[in-house]
Amino acid sequence: MGIDNLSPDERERVEWVLCWISRMTKKYGGTVIDKETGKTWDWGQALCRECYGIDWNNIIAEQGIETPTWEDIARAKRWEEGEVPKWFGNKPKTN
Numbered sequence: 001m002g003i004d005n006l007s008p009d010e011r012e013r014v015e016w017v018l019c020w021i022s023r024m025t026k027k028y029g030g031t032v033i034d035k036e037t038g039k040t041w042d043w044g045q046a047l048c049r050e051c052y053g054i055d056w057n058n059i060i061a062e063q064g065i066e067t068p069t070w071e072d073i074a075r076a077k078r079w080e081e082g083e084v085p086k087w088f089g090n091k092p093k094t095n
Contacts, residue, residue: 006067013067013068013069013072013073014067014068016068017072017076020043020047020073020076021042021044023080024043024080025043026093027093028090029093030043032045032046032088032090033088033090034049034088035087035088036086036087037054037087046088047068047076048060048072049087050075050079050085051069051071
């Protein structure tokens with residue numbers, strides 16, 4: 001599904017998450033370290049991992065989730081404000 005085919009609400013959510021990814025990348029780098037599993041994620045995958053659990057890929061496929069929900073965005077906002085998941089292994093970048 002391309003962004004041009006989204007409803008205005010879906011587009012707003014996708015655009016918000018894309019901006020969030022950019023902000024988080026600037027703060028922590030582009031790769032998210034999962035200290036529980038040893039895996040690494042990009043920020044979109046990390047948000048899915050936080051919102052839907054380790055098996056996030058299967059869950060979103062089974063449920064047909066194609067765009068972030070407002071609940072996902074609320075979790076991303078809390079994360080950005082410093083309420084990081086227990087599994088999150090990144091430290092802020094120092095320049």
